[in-house]
Amino acid sequence: MTKRVVIIGNGISGITAARHIRKKSDYKITVISAETRYFFSRTALMYVYMGHMKFEHTQPYESWFWKKNKINLLQAYVESIDFNARKLTTTSGNIDYDILIIATGSVPNKFGWPGQELEGVQGLYSYQDLERMEKYTQNIDHAVVVGGGLIGVEMAEMLHTRNIGVTFLVRESHFWGNILPKEEGNLVLRHLRDNGIDLKLDTELKEIVPDENGRARAVIDSHGDRVDCRFVGLTAGVKPNIDFLRDTELRMDRGILVDSYLKTNIPDVYCIGDCAQHKDPPGGRAPVEQVWYTGRMMGETVAKTITGTPAAYDPGPWFNSAKFFDIEYQTYGWVRHQLGQEEATHYWENDQGDKCVRFVWNESDGKLTGFNSFGIRWRHEVFDEWLRSGATIDTVMQDLHTANFDPEFYPRYESRIRESLNINV
């Protein structure tokens, strides 16, 4: 009999798994999601809000795609799972499975702040969050965003494009201080302030003050200052969306625990994406990785394992990218916010202070271990190769031009970067 694969969650992880299982097998595939009927790119929600795109543009596949590829989509909410009977109870009835993939993603963190459940207080993760944000930011003058990470910046930019004033509370002493070294943090900080964002460092949220209707009215910060606002964005990270599986035999910690084959402790039950916690994370990576591309890679990896060619999760050297208002950010390998003991670094910034690069290498053997860049585009495959092959900082400097990925005719910075290193060393 054809195997029945059920995937909970139609985000990038679940859908990538479904697509690759379909490519490699004739299994019966069902994808369940309560959020939306069709897969969409949640990274693009901000562009819908800002008016760059319509919601339908965020859907990477036309609606015929699912039928043509025999991927059965079910819009329903999973209430419980009977792992012994291999049966799901959903709001649209029971479903049997032979193989189960849990890809339920994340929910925004809330740290027990007074007023965190008020109207007009929310994170930004789901389609419903977008709808709520649309609703609660109509005709308002000011908003507060709490938490200086990537989603916080996105929310600030979204509100900014609608001419809503933004106060941005950041716990660290420089921007995105648990990830970025101080120089990079300051570069972003300047850019945010240039755009009129009222950014408060070393500041935490103390409480959210309601009005008489139970809607956010103001925020009191850790210094006791009050900021009047009608909307509060909570963007202090996300956590795995697995509460509906608590108190089952599924082993979990912060996320659902998986081995390198993305298997959980229960046979034929796999977990991928944001909600998975790697027992043995590869290459210095975090146990829980809430990144778009790791979801995609886990989806592809689990599809291989399920369809008979077991593959361990091997994401290769770390990389990531983001955009802070108009400044693009790319990173390859590991650049920590504080230099490691064996590490040497070189930082270059242009005169305008809106472009920079940082190299990190091993002091002993000169091998490149990490790279940060703001405002310049670099070629992924070149850095990936350098990191995998252990290229030294000298080689990297010499061949830096091969890694440039800026559009044609753009000013080039490689020689300036090279010179600045020579002067420094």
Added chain:
Amino acid sequence: MKTIKTSGLLIFIFCFGAFNISFLLEKYRLTEDIIYENMDDSRASLFLENTDALTGNVTSSNFKFLSSLEKKFILLNNQLLEKYSISGEEIEKIATNIENQIKIEEVVSHFPDSEAGRFKAQAFKDYGSWLEGREPSNREELRNLIQNVADNIRDYAIIGTFGFDKYRIKDLKYRLTRASSEGPVSGNSIFWLLLCFGGTVLGGLLYILPNIILQKPGIRNEDIHKKPMSNRGWLGILTGTYLIAFYIILYFFHPYMTTWIIMVDPVSQALSGNPAGQFFLYGFIYTLVILVMGVRMFIRYRHSRYQLLRTVSVMFFQTSFAFLIPEILVRLNQPYYDFKNIWPLDYDFFFDNELNTLIESGGLGIFMLVWGIALVVIAVPVFVYFFGKRWYCSWVCGCGGLAETLGDPYRHLSDKTLKSWKIERYLIHGILGLAIIMTAGVLYTYFSGSGTVLGINTYSLRESYGLWIGAGFAGVVGTGFYPFMGNRVWCRFGCPLAAYLGVVQRFKSRFRITTNGGQCISCGNCSTYCEMGIDVRWYAQRGQNIIRSSCVGCGICSAVCPRGVLNLEVKSEKGRFGKAELLG
């Protein structure tokens, strides 16, 4: 700054309004002099013999004037037919009098010895000579043969010799309207030129320029899906309808737009020394629009050197190659020639009249002929190999130039579905085939002198191509549909040159859009803003390079990508398509 913007908008609306009102502002007085200047003596006196309200009096609008003219030409034609046609009676008489064999001399003896009779006799000799010696089997057949000759005389000899056939009517309608025009515009065309064109340009620039201050450099697509101009809202529908109407008047009813032509006359006189025609007006407006909207592009994409250079390039090629140089050539008594227009987009390049003009113009004309052929045979494949089809479509071409400037606010309206890609491939390659067949037919006729190939009349073939593809698709649909289907409807679905460039780009080129490893987050900005309707994300999210025949290399996908994933590149063909699936 906002005030400057608003006043710019008001000036634009006022001056653009003046331009449109001027369409109906002139009066028309057809004088004897005008008639004699524009017709030969016999037609002129025929025209004047029939006195009516038209001649010498003032007609209040171009619609009334043109409809009166039309009526008059039909009336005169009917009078001529009445007078010179061989009547039914005469046919009957001839038919009854012929025994067995037809003798032309005998036939013509039946016509009276009057002016009309002598004409009929001569015409019958000319058009009926093939009847000489025929022996019809019965009277019915005989009557038909004579009727046939009479019909040909009516259609060709009478109307062609004395009257007004459809081509002459079209031409005279334009020339008489233009010459009869009197009123504020023809009285002071420089004033109106400055008001309508100078004013709209000024207003447009005042509306655009403050954005340097109001908008920081970077991608500013805010609300593009919410504005009535760019989201198929009321303003977009209005604009599209206006453009469609403008093109229909331009191509099919240009005698109505003589006021506008008179307005730009001083410019044409200054450039080529000749009076302006409707296509001079069109070229003038087209160039101004590209220049003003090019300034908008400068501001909008001032953070991107690629976009800046590309915009400078289309502005330059439109102003010099497409507009100024051909006019100056005419001033120097050389053929009108756009050195960057390439067959088969330039579908009439091989038409006999064009070839003859070039060949008869001596050295430069021959050079132009060789140059035009070299563009097709050498420049297209070589440049596409090294740079991709963008070297033409988004850096040089006039249609592309308009699409990339005026059309920029509509680029996201292109359809991205797989279905539209299918339609695109059938349509554009079909039209390329049609252009080749049409040109082959035209050349066959040019060299052999025979007007038909395999039963197809090459003249009607080229006429229909010009009407449906040249005017209808490229013009009316091509630009008029910007606010409905995006700014590249013609380039994507119709342009035979784009099809040819595309075939080379797909199979033999160093050009590709590279996807940067695994950085794509499937957000969809690239697909949304692709004017050619390419689903860029489909490839990018798989780590594949984008190699599509339709890609015009505008570079906007790369500009709007928030993760720096896409880059237009030319390098070795090896590995051009990229890895199929990407895990890393």
